[in-house]
Amino acid sequence: MHKLFHTLAIAVLAFALPLAASAQSNLNLDTGTAVSSGGDITFSATGIAPVGSAQLADLTTYVGAEFSVLASQGSIFEPLLAQEQYSTTPIPTAKLVSNEAIGVHTNGGNYAAILVTAASSSSITLQYITYNTSATKIQGATVTLGGQSGPGAPTVTAVTNNYSGINPSAPNYGIAPGALLDVWGSNMAAAGGLTGNPANALPATLGGSSVSVTVGGKTVPLAFYYASPTQLDVVLPSNTPVGTGTITVSYNGQPSNPFPITVVPSAFGFDYYYGYAVLGTLGGVRDATTYALITPTNSAKPGETVIFWGSGLGANIKDTDVSPPTNFDPVNGITALYLGSNTIPILYQGRSAYQGLDQINVTLPANAPTGCAVSVAAVSGTGSSALASNLITIPIEPNGGTCTDPLAVISATEATTLSGKTTVKFGGISVDESTSYSGTTPTTMDEAAAIFYSISGNSFTGYSSSTQASYGSCIVTQYTSLTATSQYTMNGLNAGSVSVQGPNGTWPLTTFPEVPGVYVAEPPPTGTFTIPASGGTYTFTGTGGTDVGAFTDGVSFINPLVWTNASSDGTVTRASGVTVDWTGGATGTYAQISGFAASSSFAFSTYFTCHAPVSAGTFTVPPPVLLELPAGIGSLSVSNYTTPTSITIPGLDFAYAEAYAGTSIDATYN
Numbered sequence: 001m002h003k004l005f006h007t008l009a010i011a012v013l014a015f016a017l018p019l020a021a022s023a024q025s026n027l028n029l030d031t032g033t034a035v036s037s038g039g040d041i042t043f044s045a046t047g048i049a050p051v052g053s054a055q056l057a058d059l060t061t062y063v064g065a066e067f068s069v070l071a072s073q074g075s076i077f078e079p080l081l082a083q084e085q086y087s088t089t090p091i092p093t094a095k096l097v098s099n100e101a102i103g104v105h106t107n108g109g110n111y112a113a114i115l116v117t118a119a120s121s122s123s124i125t126l127q128y129i130t131y132n133t134s135a136t137k138i139q140g141a142t143v144t145l146g147g148q149s150g151p152g153a154p155t156v157t158a159v160t161n162n163y164s165g166i167n168p169s170a171p172n173y174g175i176a177p178g179a180l181l182d183v184w185g186s187n188m189a190a191a192g193g194l195t196g197n198p199a200n201a202l203p204a205t206l207g208g209s210s211v212s213v214t215v216g217g218k219t220v221p222l223a224f225y226y227a228s229p230t231q232l233d234v235v236l237p238s239n240t241p242v243g244t245g246t247i248t249v250s251y252n253g254q255p256s257n258p259f260p261i262t263v264v265p266s267a268f269g270f271d272y273y274y275g276y277a278v279l280g281t282l283g284g285v286r287d288a289t290t291y292a293l294i295t296p297t298n299s300a301k302p303g304e305t306v307i308f309w310g311s312g313l314g315a316n317i318k319d320t321d322v323s324p325p326t327n328f329d330p331v332n333g334i335t336a337l338y339l340g341s342n343t344i345p346i347l348y349q350g351r352s353a354y355q356g357l358d359q360i361n362v363t364l365p366a367n368a369p370t371g372c373a374v375s376v377a378a379v380s381g382t383g384s385s386a387l388a389s390n391l392i393t394i395p396i397e398p399n400g401g402t403c404t405d406p407l408a409v410i411s412a413t414e415a416t417t418l419s420g421k422t423t424v425k426f427g428g429i430s431v432d433e434s435t436s437y438s439g440t441t442p443t444t445m446d447e448a449a450a451i452f453y454s455i456s457g458n459s460f461t462g463y464s465s466s467t468q469a470s471y472g473s474c475i476v477t478q479y480t481s482l483t484a485t486s487q488y489t490m491n492g493l494n495a496g497s498v499s500v501q502g503p504n505g506t507w508p509l510t511t512f513p514e515v516p517g518v519y520v521a522e523p524p525p526t527g528t529f530t531i532p533a534s535g536g537t538y539t540f541t542g543t544g545g546t547d548v549g550a551f552t553d554g555v556s557f558i559n560p561l562v563w564t565n566a567s568s569d570g571t572v573t574r575a576s577g578v579t580v581d582w583t584g585g586a587t588g589t590y591a592q593i594s595g596f597a598a599s600s601s602f603a604f605s606t607y608f609t610c611h612a613p614v615s616a617g618t619f620t621v622p623p624p625v626l627l628e629l630p631a632g633i634g635s636l637s638v639s640n641y642t643t644p645t646s647i648t649i650p651g652l653d654f655a656y657a658e659a660y661a662g663t664s665i666d667a668t669y670n
Contacts, residue, residue: 025145026051029130030108034145040106041114043124043145047092048102055086057103058095059113081111081131082514096124106130111514122146154209154251156259158184162233162356163284163310164269164390168260169480169604171630172388174267176333176380177315178238180356181222182231183211185256188249189227196224198354201323202235208252215245215263223322223355235322235356236263238315266314266333266380268358270392281475283376283392284309288361296412299397302368305347308360308376310389313349325351335386336379337362340369340472341610341622370396371470372405372412377624386575388627391476393469406643407468407590407611410460410654418653421457425493427548427655429540429647431500431557433531436635436664437566446531448500448521450509450540452493452548452652471590474610474625480603492517493651496545500529503536531557538659542649549650553657560640560661561585561614569636572669574626578636585614585640592641592662593619595626597634597669604630614640629669637664 028039040054050056059081086105096119104112112130119125123146158168162180166173175181189207196202202223204210211222211234220240226233232249242265246258271284285294288305292298300306313334318327331350336343337360348361360378368374373393380387395403395412402412410418418424428451435444469475498509498519507529509519521529535557544550561582572578572595580593591612598605606629612619639662649655 027126027128027145029104029106029112029128030110032130040104040112045093045122047090047094047096048124049090050088050104052107054107055088055105056091057081057084057086057105058091059084059101059103081113093119153254154185154188154249154256156183156185156188156247156249156256158182159247159259159261160184161267161269161312163271164312166267166269166390167478167480167604168262169599170478170606170628171604172267172390172628174262174264174312174387175236176264176267176312177236177240177242178319178321178331178351178356178358179236179267179269179312180225181234181236183234183247183249184231185249185259186230188229188232188251188256191229193226193228195226198225198324201320202355204322210250211247212250213240213245213247213261213263214258215243215261216241225356237321238317238319240315264380264387266312266331267387268312268334268360268378268380268389269310270376270378270390271309272390272392281373281391281393283394285392285394294394296372296395297402297416299372299395299400299403300364301400302364302366302370302396302398304400305361305363306394308362308392309352309357310360311356311358312380312389313358314380316351319351321355324353324355327351331358333380334360334378334389335382336623338375338377338379338622338624339364340374340470341474341620342472364396368396369470369472370398370403371473372403372408373468373470373473373475375469375473375475375625377622379624379627383575386623386627388624391474391625391628393473393475405468405470407470409468409644409656414654415460419457419460421653423454424457424460424654425452425454425547425652427452427493427495427649427652429553429555429655429657431502431531431538431555431659433557433560433661434664435662438666446523446529448502448507448509448529448538448540450495450498450519450542452495452517452519453490454493454547455490469609469611471611471613472619474608474621476606476608476625476628478604478606478628490517493547494545495519495548496543496550498540498542500538500540502531502538503534504530504532535559544650547651551647551649553647553649555642555645555657555659557659558586558589558640558642558661559584561589561591561638563638563663566638566663566665570665570667572626572636572667574629574631574669575623577620577623577626579618579620580636580638581618582614582638582640583617586642587615589614589640589642591616591619592639592660593621593637594639595621595629595634595636595667595669597629597632597667599630599632605634606630626669631669634667634669635664636667637662639663 024034026035026039026042084103100116102114115127117125125144160182162182189209194207206224207227222234247261249256294300313331319325352359372395374396377391378389397403431448507521537556539554542551561584565581594609596607641660644656
């Protein structure tokens, strides 16, 4: 079910920036908003109390690392939350200590998990995650509640590359001299969103705010593009020393907390567009001749020269980084640029016409991979000092125009039509088999599932299938306690009763009140659904409900590939990539290579997926993908999928069927 939901449902989610610390006393866990009244919980000197019809549960068994691990797995933790005993009884101050966990049944009917990270008589800092009714994480942030009054001294909470937004907890985090930065916090400048003019020298102060960085005993001022109370956009001068240091914001004469910053020779961040790609992976790429933006309806072509934009190539001391650049010598910070899983040469990497903005010019090779989501990633440095950029995708089509992709659930043209509808209804059916190894002991789970959801049509604006990597490419997602909030809400649909008939029987699919829209034929020991070794065809039948009409359609379970070098793939050197080999697999299917790794504290984790046609028999996950994973324990999987097949279900705007079989092993990422 996890795989089907990921493929079909997460393709219409997008994420916003983390919440900043707040001085409000209440928190709306359904929307992720700290407020002065209302919401779901309120904090005071006596403790935390529910608001409205919300209820609380004392989660005494989930603390620290256990909370972090379970909270990242919505399909596991949300049902556990639903089983807790909830009441309107407040949690007293004496219980609000670090690592105290609290469950909340919100006014919106969702379940949320809260972990206290710091508390005093006047304020409390919480990490929280809210799940919607499909057990999908819809909120997640760190927020401070308390009774502070009026604007105080400025506070810095994060510093990121303006383009990549890589979190400071990530293993590929770094800030390069000459880069354009986002400084996040509170009370950092006057309200109004004041801006500097890049056509002239950028100002050293804006909105009453100034910013400086100190590294190795040297303090340098930063120049402003933008200033607001919660966000500053500034350029770090090229004469900033490399090393660890601090960044400080001063507003109206009050200095902020010195916030740590790591300055490295090069840490490139690619520009990307939220408006054109699901989860914001579509690169801000333009044709080098016409400057036309590369989009799903204006794909790049093999042999075309394109420009990638971003920031963080490194220092060019011949420019001031305050006035517009006048020197365009190469800044060769990137040591390897990957298109899909292969490197390509760079024609130029260096400054553009604007302060803090770098460009990379490349000619796409004649044999470039094609599809709607061809991955692009860069590596700066080598060996133990190598840093990966954020990963972006671009559409590439042999003749340009609208991209096509055999792995896309819907085409870019279909997405354009759907984006004009107020509500879009969709669904899917799936049969799958997953085998996981703990040491040499395998555990196999068979499952049949159907899901039915609705979402707003504008969720599909510019949809490009960029959460489904094209053949030869990868997608990477990083998670922290500052996980961003979903902009969209999905609602489960009623399809009546659903059953599945296979070679060895017929099974009813079970529904759960807390996860409407999800139908599952449960495997042992809970249920009896099993798949014979020979596979077979599975026919799903729905009687129809209040939202979805009656239907009958099927999917064939594939004769899966065999992962032949699994025994040697359990130890991965991230800077070298990892190669997986396989044999077999049905003609026309594809291999999905995926992996997960978490830091020792489980505070940071990364998940990647890559795709290759099954006929290739091998795939190498490139170093920049693995360098986005923290060194630590995790897993590596190889799955064999059928390509998505469009099916017709009355009442739905689109639906598809698929089948897959996968094998997962424990892995250590070094």
